[in-house]
Amino acid sequence: MNSEQRTSAAPISTDDRYERGLALLREVSGGKHEAVLGGLSDIAPDLARYTAEFAYGDLYARPGLSYRQRQLTIVAALAAMGNAAPQLRFHIDAALNVGCTRAEIMETLIHVCVFAGFPATLNGLTAAREVFEAAPEETSAPAAPAATKDQAGDRFQRGRAALEHIDGHAGQQVIDSLKDIAPDLARYVIEFSFGDIYSRPGLDLKTRELVTVAICTALGTAGPQLRVHLHGLLNVGGSEAEAVEVITQMTAYAGFPAALNGITAAREVFAQRSAGAQG
Structure with a gap:
């Protein structure tokens, strides 16, 4: 089954977290999973196992987001944090594998500049260029759209x-x-x-807000802005479940404290909206 056919993270039929995670990692990476796990076997084999079991077998296998949504939010978070270039390149490649276009990836990286600054975006674009150049068969894919005269x-x-x-x-x-x-x-x-x-027309508003929630959660320094954009996600058609799923996904990339703080912000936003609806 190719990445275009698998658009949502339906659990793989096995009870073994490691095997489930390894199969999913292999699928998402296009068979390049050794780039993640192989370098750990001699120094931290348990970390390799945790990566397969938790990051993929537990988190990525959850059904709340499509593979494309997961990859764009991961790319955005890694670019915004600016401290994980190898992992960013890996996930840009994975984004291509699960059906994201080059235009969507470039647009996601451009979006990062609003929340993490131009250096983060420029470094992200450098990583994207390296990945794209290694996949010459896709050079005909459209670039991120430029502003039109009307815009x-x-x-x-x-x-x-x-x-x-x-x-x-x-x-x-x-x-x-x-x-x-x-x-x-x-x-x-x-x-x-x-x-x-x-x-800009390169991403729909819901995707932009999913990406923004991921960025603000991962940065860990943007609590007020995270609350604003949780409202924004819900305003443009996102659900509370999707908001929670993005924040939960960030556990693997920004750590539990960032995700826990993100969930606290989400709880406040959901309660505020519920109170407003009842009022």
Whole structure:
């Protein structure tokens, strides 16, 4: 069964976590799983086993996200953290294996610059270039779309509309909080983050918010922004279950503390929305 046919992480038929994880790792990596496990056999064989059992047999095998969604969120998180170049290259390659296009991968990396800065995106693009060059048979795949003439119009108005649609009241609170101390920063948030980046056509808004939740969780320093974008994910059609799944996935890439803090933020957002709906 190829990666185009397997679009969601349905559990593999075995009760053995290691075998289940190894089979899934082999499938997602296109048979390049030795790049992950082989280098550990002589120094940390238990870590190799945990990687297969937990990262893939437990986490990746969960049914809450498609393989494509998982890979784009992992790529975004690794690029944003900026400290795992080999793993980033591995997961960019895996993203191609499960059906992500080069355009989607490039767009995900461009999106990272809003939350982790331009160096993180530039390093991520360098990793992507290396992976793409090693797969010459796919050089005809489309690149990330450039801004059109229409998109280059009124950035502020376009950004304001996107902010209201995606983040709603939570996003406006951020803008309002900056007016008395850094009004230019408020304008940049609207014009660049939403007018330029969020308005690009390369990813749908739900995918952008899944990616953003992954980034903010993995960084571990963006609790308020994570809450805003959890609202955003729910506003553009994401579910609470998908939000929890993205945060849970980050356990393998950013650690349990980051995931636990992310779940605390999600609990607060869900309770706030529930209270608002009841009111």
